[in-house]
Amino acid sequence: DQQVKQNSPSLSVQEGRISILNCDYTNSMFDYFLWYKKYPAEGPTFLISISSIKDKNEDGRFTVFLNKSAKHLSLHIVPSQPGDSAVYFCAASAGGSGNTGKLIFGQGTTLQVKP
Amino acid sequence: AAGVIQSPRHLIKEKRETATLKCYPIPRHDTVYWYQQGPGQDPQFLISFYEKMQSDKGSIPDRFSAQQFSDYHSELNMSSLELGDSALYFCASSLGSGNTIYFGEGSWLTVV
Numbered sequence: 001d002q003q004v005k006q007n008s009p010s011l012s013v014q015e016g017r018i019s020i021l022n023c024d025y026t027n028s029m030f031d032y033f034l035w036y037k038k039y040p041a042e043g044p045t046f047l048i049s050i051s052s053i054k055d056k057n058e059d060g061r062f063t064v065f066l067n068k069s070a071k072h073l074s075l076h077i078v079p080s081q082p083g084d085s086a087v088y089f090c091a092a093s094a095g096g097s098g099n100t101g102k103l104i105f106g107q108g109t110t111l112q113v114k115p
Numbered sequence: 116a117a118g119v120i121q122s123p124r125h126l127i128k129e130k131r132e133t134a135t136l137k138c139y140p141i142p143r144h145d146t147v148y149w150y151q152q153g154p155g156q157d158p159q160f161l162i163s164f165y166e167k168m169q170s171d172k173g174s175i176p177d178r179f180s181a182q183q184f185s186d187y188h189s190e191l192n193m194s195s196l197e198l199g200d201s202a203l204y205f206c207a208s209s210l211g212s213g214n215t216i217y218f219g220e221g222s223w224l225t226v227v
Contacts (some may be wrong), residue, residue, distance in 0.1 A: 043221045044205070046216075093212075101211070103148075103207075105158045105159075
């Protein structure tokens with residue numbers, strides 16, 4: 001049962017354009033969402049996060065949008081750069097007492113930014 | 116800034132052997148997580164520790180065990196290794212739960 005889903009395995013965009021990576025979740029207990037970037041044979045690198053009390057969080061070229069009613073979040077990268085080419089993982093954790101903060105990951109989306 | 120340190124980075128073992136992976140969390144982080152990522156898969160949660168006590172358990176085989184020591188480093192022990200255990204093992208740490216989790220570079224385990 002995949003609680004966090006990234007339905008697009010890959011995405012290709014032109015340098016300078018916007019990259020939009022999508023993520024859906026099923027568990028309504030999730031209240032904290034993160035995006036990680038990963039290169040082959042390296043650990044996931046934290047990019048940006050959002051708490052369920054917000055619907056938008058921005059950090060430089062990266063913006064994450066959260067639509068709680070639709071259980072959907074997206075990561076926007078503007079402008080996209082060739083160095084952004086990597087696998088992007090969406091992850092979620094559940095809050096509340098007794099929750100340990102463990103992350104549930106999506107399957108990942110491979111982003112290719114073409115020069 | 117100091118990150119999560121994992122060792123060894125690469126490990127080759129034969130079937131039925133034992134392997135131990137080590138993880139040193141970011142200084143002052145008290146929570147450690149272990150994840151397993153097989154080829155073409157997303158990272159799967161194995162086990163976590165908070166203040167040296169196991170805090171959560173995921174899809175960790177009974178052949179595996181882990182602990183967190185007084186200096187907060189953690190070790191993942193894997194026995195009776197199987198070919199299917201070949202994967203990238205990530206350790207991650209955070210300051211308490213509900214905060215951002217930072218990952219190490221991973222340890223590649225190959226079982227032959």
